[in-house]
Amino acid sequence: MWNIILRRIMIMIPQIFLLSLLVFLMAKAMPGDALTGLLDPSIDPKALDEQRERLGLNNPWYVQYWDWIRNAAQGDFGQSFRFKMPVMDLIGQRISNTFWLAFATLVFTYLIAIPLGIISGRYNDTWSDRLITGYTYLGFAAPLFIFALVMLWIFGFHFGLFPTGGSVAPGLTPGTFSYVASKFYHLLLPALSMALIATVSTVQYLRSEIIDIKHKEFVLTARAKGASESRVYNKHILRNSLLPIAAFFGYEITGLIGGTIIIESIFSYPGMGQLFLNSISLRDFSVVTALVLIFGIATILGSLLSDIILGLVDPRIRIK
Amino acid sequence: ACSEKEAATPTPSTNTGDTKTEEKPANEEGVYSIDDFNNVKTNEGTAIEGGSITFGLVSDTAFEGTLNYNFYSGDPDVQVLGWFDEGLLTWDKDYVYTNDGAATYETSEDGKTFTLTIRDNVNWHDGKPVTAEDLQFAYEVIGNKAYDGPRYDSNFTSVVGMDEYHAGKAKTISGIKVLSEKQISITYKESTPSLLTGGVWTYPLAKHIFGDMDVAKMSSSKEVRETPIGFGPFKVETITPGESVTFVKNEDYWRGAPKLDKVTLKVINPTTVVQELKSGGVDLVDAFPTDQYKDNADMSNVEFLGAIDRAYTYIGFKLGTWDEANGKVVTNPDAKMADKNLRKAMWMAVDNDQVGKRFYNGLRWNATTLIPPSHPEFHDSNNPGVAYDPEAAKALLDEAGYKLDGEFRTNPDGSPLEINFVSMTGGDTAEPLARYYVQSWAAIGLKVNLEMVEFNSFYDRVGNTGKDDPNIDVYQAAWGVGIDVDPAGLYGRDALYNFSRFSSEKNDELLAKGVSAEAFDVEKRKEIYNEWQQYMVDEVPVFPTLYRAVVAPVNKRVMNYAIGDGTGIYLNDLAVNADKPVVAE
Amino acid sequence: MSKANDVVITSQKIDKSPSSLSILWRELVRDKVALISLIFLGLVLVLVYGTALVLDQDEIVKVDLFALYEPPSAQYWLGTDYGGRDVFGQLVIGTRNSLSIAFLVTLMTGFLGILIGVLSGYFGGVIDNIFMRIVDFFMVLPFMMIVIAFVTAVPKYNITSFSLIMTAFLWMGIARLIRSKALQERELEYVKASKTLGSSHLKIMLSQVLPNLSSIIIVTMTLNLAANIGLESGLSFLGFGFPESTPSLGTLVSYARNPQTLESRWWIWLPASVLILVLMLSINNVGQALKRATDARQRRG
Amino acid sequence: MNTELLEVRNLTTSFRIEDDYYAAVDHVNLTVKKNEVLAIVGESGSGKSAFAFSIMGLHNKAKIDGQILYKGQDIANISPTKLNKLRGKEMGMIFQDPLSALNPLMVIGEQIDEILTLHQPKLSSREKKDKVINLLNQVGIPRPEQIYKQYPHELSGGMRQRVVIAIAIANKPELLIADEPTTALDVTIQLQILELIRDLKNEINAGIILITHDLGVVAEMADRVAVMYAGEIVEIADIYTLMTNAKHPYTRSLLNSIPTITEEKSKLHVIQGIVPSLKNLPRKGCRFKARIPWINDSAHEENPQMHEIAPGHFVRCTCYQHFHFPDQAEEE
Amino acid sequence: MMALLEVEGLKIHFPIRGGLIKREIGNIKAVDDVSFSIEQGQTYGLVGESGSGKTTTGRAVIGLNHVTAGRILFNGKDLAKERRKDRQLQRDVQMIFQDPYSSLNPKKRVIDIIAEPLRNYERLTAAEEKRQVRDLLEKVGLSPESIYKYPHEFSGGQRQRIGIARAIALKPKLIIADEPVSALDVSVQAQVLNFMQEIQKELNLTYLFISHDLGIIRHMCDQIGIMYKGRYVEQGTTDDIFENPQHIYTKRLIAAIPDMDPTKRDEMNAFRQMVKSEYENSYRNFFDEEGLAYSLKSISDTHRVALPQKG
C-alpha cells in the first residue's frame, strides 16, 4: 500500500514538471502580454520596454521558465500584473470561495446521488426507479451551462430567491455568523445547480453497480445464510457498490474544476474559475499559469486520493 | 498629458455606456438621442439626515483593488477611488484646471512653472494634513526606476530634472520645489496649453505612510490594498477583495462633512444590473450597458442620466510601418490603401447614422471628426465629416481607376483588389457591425475579407509592439480620449499608437501648432484643431465612425448627483430623500 | 478430394448469420425510443446538411440593420438576432457546425485513441507502460482550462485548430477503454492461436483484435459524439469555442447571457438550447441502445 | 416416512424470456431423507442449479410452482422472514464457484461469523470467534487464527471452497445442498473436499443434495442418484442399481462416455447433439429423442411418464426396452 | 528412431517485480529443468495439478513463451532459435487450445478462421483456398456448408473440431493440445477425444497432450510425464505410471481419482488412507528441503522417477 502511494507520488513529480512546462510554454505562446492592455499614448513605449525587461519578459524562454519554476517551487508565482499583488495572495483570496463552492457541490452531489442511486438500484424497474432514471436521463443530456442559466434565471431573477452574483453580501465582518450565513446563501444556488448535473453520473453508476452486485453469487451466499433483505443490502450490496463511488471521489474533483469555470462565470461568483477567465482575457500570465498549475496539481492529487481511497477500502488492492 | 481617466485608452469596440431619456424618443421608435439626456439628477423631495446608498460597479470582472491613484491601472479601481480620494485640482467642463479644488494654482509668466497651494483644511483620513511634500513624494515615487505602475508618462517626463532623477543621476527632481508645508512648485521643460488640461499630476501620496516603504513593494502593500487612505469625502471601512467596498463618511472632509453616512460599492455583473436596479439592490451604477437600455428605458424607479463619452470608434487604414530603431512612423506610398480616394470611398460607403440608430438605439451616433463632442470647445460641430453616399463612393472609385471586374473592383493597374479587415471580438454587436461594414463595402464593389480577433491579438497585430502585421489593411478600433485634446499621441509621427502609420509634414505642423505657445489662446487653438480635423477628413488615414454616450440610471431617491466633468456637484452633497431605495413597479 | 469439386459449386450461397454489426442494428431497431431518436437524428442531419447546400450561408449571416430582433414571423421563422440575421438559418448552420466539429473531434479522438489503445493493449509491457504514462499525464490536465488557454494561445485560430485542440485533450478516455479491452482480448486464446498460426502482430491487431472491439468502439464513439457536442457548445458559450462569426449552438445559447435576450427574446437562444438537449438525448438514446446491444447481460430478451 | 427431510412435488421453475415463461425445472418430484446423499447429475444446462436455487428460494425473478415440503412445511410459499429462519440454520448451500461466493470486502472470519450472528444471536463475540475457529479447523484449514483475518482473494481455490463449506455447515443444517462443489478443483483437492462432505454427513446426519456432472464423484459419494435432462428427471435409482443397471438411454450414454482408468482403450461413446437451450426445449414427447437418432421413434411414449421398474428405481419413458446399446451403431 | 521432439533441461522463469520501481525481486520457476522426448506418431501426456507448469511447457514448445534455459529440438533443430526464421518449422508445430469458445475469433467466419494459417504460409487462389477449407471441414466431420457460419453457431464440440481443422491445415507433425476437452461436457468430451485419435492415425500426428484428468490421459497417451511445481516427478509409459507408480506424488494422484464402482468405496477409502500416510511418512525421501522433486532417475528403459541422488 505504502509502496503504491510512494510510487504514485513519484510518478506525480514528472507529471507536475511536464504540466508546468506545458503551462508555461502555452502562456508564452499567447498573443499579447500583460502590458498589451496598457495602450496609453502618453506613456513612452520605452518605459513599457523597461518594464518588460524588468519583468524578464525579454529573456529566452528557458531562462524565464527556470526563474518561474524555481520560484513556483517555493510557492512564489510572482506578481499578478493586473492586480499588482503576489499571485499566491490573489489566489488565496479566491481559493476559499472556490473551495467552499466545490465542497458544497460535492456534499450535495453525494447527498443526492447516494439515496437516489440506492433506491433506483434496489427497486429497479419500479416507478420510483423510473422517475430517478428519467431524471438522470435528462440530466445526462443537459449541458451544465444551459441548466445553470435556467436555474439562475428562475430562482435568481424570476423569483429572486437567491443572490445572483458575488460570494458574500457587502459590509459583513468576516467571522461573524451573518458573514458565514451570507457566504453559504451565495453559494447555495451555484452549488446546487452544479450538483444536480454532476450527480447524474454517480446516480447512474451506483444504480448499475447495485444491480450488478445484486446478481453476484456472494449475495446469494448471504441470502442462503438467512440474512434478511435489508441486511443483505446494508452489509453486502451497499458496501461493495459504494466502493467504486468512494474511489471516484478524487476524480470528482477533476470534474468539478471544469464545472466551476462555467458556474462561476454564470453566477458571477468570484472564485478561481472566474479569475482564470478574466486573467486569460487580460493576459495576466502569472495568474493563468499559476491557476492551471494549481488546478492541475489538484487533479493529480485528486487521482492520487482516489487511488489511496481505493487502496484503503478495497482489500484486493491493499494487499499489493 | 493626462491624469485620472484622461489617458487615451483603447476601448473595446462595444460595452460601455450610453444613454436615453424617458421623454420623447426621436422620430423612430426605440431611437434615442443624447440631447434628450440630462447629466444632472433632478432632485425631488427633501433630503433626509444621513442615509446610505449602494453604488453598483458594472463589470464582469472583479476590481483589481489597487486603491491608490498613484498605482491603479484599471478603470474599475478608479470607480472605487473616486469615493475616498481626489486630486488637488478640479477642472471645468472644458477640462481646464480650476481653483475650486483642494488646492489652488498659479502659472508663472513663461507658463512653465506651476505653483500649487493646498488648502489648510485638507487632511488625510487619519487626520494628518495633506502637504506639499506628499505631492513631491508622489513624483519621486512614480519617477523611481523601481516603480511598477503605469503612471510614468509625459506628465512626469516633461518635468524639469525628471529624466536625471529617473536615470538615477540625481537624488531629487530639480524642477519640483517644496516652498512651504502647503505650497509646491513644479517646473516643466516647455510651456504648452496641455499642461492646463490635465498635464499636471495632482495626486499626493501620503508620505507619512509610504515614506519608509520600498517603492517596488508599494503597489502590493496592505496600505494600498486593504487599508487605503485618501482625503476624499468618504473613508474606506471594509473591503471584500474584488467584490465590494463599504465607505463611511469623512467628517473632516475639506468641503464639509458629507450628507450620507455610508456608501456601499459592489461589483455587479452587466447581466444582473437591471435586476439590481429594479429591486433597489443598487441606487446608482457607474455606467449602464447601452444594449440593455432600450428594453429598460421606462424603468420606473430610476432616472437615467446621460453624458457624452470621451471616446470614439474608428476605422483605420494601414499606410505604413513602424520604424523601431528611430521610433518613427514610416509611411509607405505604395501601400494597398495608399490612395485616399479609396479610403474616402470606403467612408462614404458606410451608413453610420443607421448603425448608431439600429445597433445602439441612437446612443452611439455618426462621428464626423477625430475630436469627439466630449470636448465641446474643440470639436468642430460644423464639420460634417463625410456623408453616407454609396453612389458617390462608386463614382469616386471609378474615377480613381478601381474598375469593376465582375462583382468586385480591381486595382487601377488591373490586379485584383482584396482588402483584409480586422476587427475585435467582444460584445454582441462587434461581429454584426464588422460584417455590416464588409457588406457595405461589397455594395460598392470592394472585396473585403473580415477577420474577427480577440483584443490582445488584435493590438499585437495592429502594431502595439511596433511589429505591424502586413496582412492587415483595414482595422476597426476605438480610442478613449484624454482630458487633453492634443491628438499627437495617437496621430503624431513618433507615436507608436499611430496604428495607421500615417504621417505628413502638414500633419506634423498642425499637431505642433496645437501645443505651441500661440495655442494658449483658446480661439487660436480651436482654429488649429479645426484645420486638423478637416485635414484628417480630407486625408482619411482613419475615419471616425461612432461617438458614444454614457447612461447612468440613478434611483429616484438620490439627490445632488451628476455624471460627466465639470458639473460642480461633489460627492459630499450626495443625499437621499428616503431611507430605502425606490423599487420598480 | 474428388468430391470436393462438386461441393464448390453447390454451396455458393452465403449463409446469413448475424454479424455483430447487424446484431447492433437489430437491437437498435427493436428499441423504440432509440429508433425514434435515430430517425430524428437522421432528419436533423438531412435537414442540416441538406439545407446547408441550399441555404446561402452568406445570406444568413448578412447583417440587416432594419430587421434587428424581429420576433418569429413568416419571413423569419425563428425571428432575427441583434444583427438582423435569421435565427433559423443560423440554427441550421450552427447545428451543422456544432455537429461537424463534434463528428470531427469524435473521429479524430477515436482514431488516436484506438491507435494508442490497441498498440498499448496488444503489446503490453514497456510500450503499454510508456503510453499509459502519457495517458496519465493527459488525464490529469484540467481539460477546460487547458483548452481555453490553448484556444487563446493559438495564433491562427480557426475551426481546424479548435478541433485539433479538442482532440489533443480528449483522446485519452477512448485510448484507455480500448487498451483495457485489448488487454483482455489479447489474453483470449484466439490471439494466441493467431500467433501460433504465423500471423504478424499488425495483422493480428487489425484483423483479429480490432473487429472484436468494433461494437465497443461504435458505442463509445456515439456517446462521445454527444459529449463532444456538449463540450463544444459549453466552450462556445464561454467564448472559447468556435471563432466568432461562425454560428454554433453554443454561441446561440450564449446570447442568453444578456438578460434581456434571456427574458424577452427567447427565439434566439431557446431553440438552440432545446436542440442541444434533444440532440444529446437522441444520441445518448442511440448510444445506450447500442450499449445494451453489445452487453449481452443487458440485452433485452 | 418420518425420515423424509425434503419432499419436492411437481416443482416447476420457469424463467421469463421475451415475455414468455419457459420451465427450466419441469414437474420434478424428489425426496431426500436424513443422512442420505442424493446426487443429481446431468449435462450443463439441464436445470440442476435451477432446481437447487428453487429449494433455497434464491431465485428472485423466476416463477415457481409446485410444493417444496421441508419437514412437511411448504417452503415454496412461505414468508421471507420464516424462510430466513430456515436458510442458513436448517438448510445450507455450497456454491459452485468458491471465489464469487465470498464477499470480496469481508474477512473470512466475518463471513462465517455472520451466519452465527443471524441464527444464534445470543452468542457473545468471544464465543462466536471460538466457534468460527473451530469450524475452520473442522473443514481442515490450517492456521485458522490467521485465515480468520484474511480476505477471500488471499486464499487458494481449495481453501475458499472449504470456507464456503464452513459457512454452509456452521449451524449444522439438516439439509445441505452442494452445487458442483468440486468442479473447479484439482483431483487431490476434490478428494479432500468430498471426504469432508462425507464426514459431515456422518457427523450431523444431514440430508445432502449433491449436484454434479461428474459420474466419478457420484459413484464415490451418492446413496441415490437422480439423472436430470432438459429440466426433467429421467431416472432415479440407488447408486448400485444406477451404476450397474441404468435403464434410460441418457443415463447409459453418460456412463459410457467417460474414459475411465480401468477400461481398455476403445472408442468412447458419444452423445449426439447438445442440450437444447431453454427456449428450444421440446415440450412434447421424449426430450432426449433428438439425441438418439438411431432409435425407432415409435419406441417413445407420447408423453413419457416416470415408471417404477423396481422398488426405488424410476425411469422416464419405456423406450429403454427397445433401446439397444450397440456400440457399433452409435456413430452414423 | 530419433525422437521428433526433444526437450532438454528446459527452464522457464518468470520475474516477480516489486518494490518502488518494480525491480525484479525474484522469479517464479514455472518450469525448472524439464527434459523429455516424444517419438513420431505418439501421444505424450503431461499431467499435474494446477500451476505445475504444464501449459508453460507446452507454450514454450510452440514459441509463445520465452525460454530461460535449455533446448527444444524438433527433428534435431533448435526450435527456440530457429523457429523465427524457419517457416517449415513454424508449420510443423501447431496447437489446439483449451477453450473452444475463446480460441476462435467470434468475429470471423469459419472460412477465415481455418484459412488463416493457409493465408500466412501459402499463396492460394480464393477457390483453391475454399476447396482446402472444405476438405478440412469434411475431415473434422463438419458439413462443408458451414464455412460461412460464425463460431457461435456451433456447439462446443464442433468448435473444438474447427480448432483442430485449423491446427491441421498446414499438415503439421506435432500438435500441442493443452487441455483440449476440459471445458467440455462429458458427452462432448468423448466426441473430441475420439476424433483426435482418428485424425492422429490418419495424418500420423504426434501429440503433446496436456491435461489434469488422469482418466483422459490414460485413455489417450502412450507416454506420460507427471509434473509437480515445475519439475518432473515421474515419467514412463502409460502402464509404467498407472500400474507401477513409483513416486509417492504419482501414487497419490492416482489414488485420488474417483472410482466408478460404488461397491468398492470402503476398499478405496482404506487404500487412499494408506497412500496418504505413505505420502506423509516418506515425504522427506521424495522431496528436497524446498519441497521440490529431485532429478529423474531411470528405473527401467522407459520409466524414470525423481529420487534423491543417493537413494
Ligand SMILES: Nc1ncnc2c1ncn2[C@@H]1O[C@H](COP(=O)(O)OP(=O)(O)OP(=O)(O)O)[C@@H](O)[C@H]1O
Ligand atoms: N435466471 C435465469 N434466467 C433465464 N434462464 C435461466 C436462468 N438461470 C438458468 N437459466 C436457464 O435454465 C437452464 C438450466 O440452467 P441451470 O443453471 O440450472 O443448469 P445446470 O444444470 O446447473 O448447468 P451447469 O452444469 O452448467 O451448472 C439453462 O438453459 C439456463 O440457460
Ligand SMILES: Nc1ncnc2c1ncn2[C@@H]1O[C@H](COP(=O)(O)OP(=O)(O)OP(=O)(O)O)[C@@H](O)[C@H]1O
Ligand atoms: N506469464 C506469466 N507470468 C508469471 N507467471 C506465470 C506466467 N505464466 C505462468 N506463470 C506461473 O507459472 C506457473 C505454472 O503455470 P502453468 O500455467 O504452466 O500451470 P499449469 O500446469 O498449466 O496449470 P493449470 O492446470 O492451472 O493450467 C504458475 O505458478 C503460474 O502462476
Ligand SMILES: [Mg+2]
Ligand atoms: Mg449449475
Ligand SMILES: [Mg+2]
Ligand atoms: Mg494450464
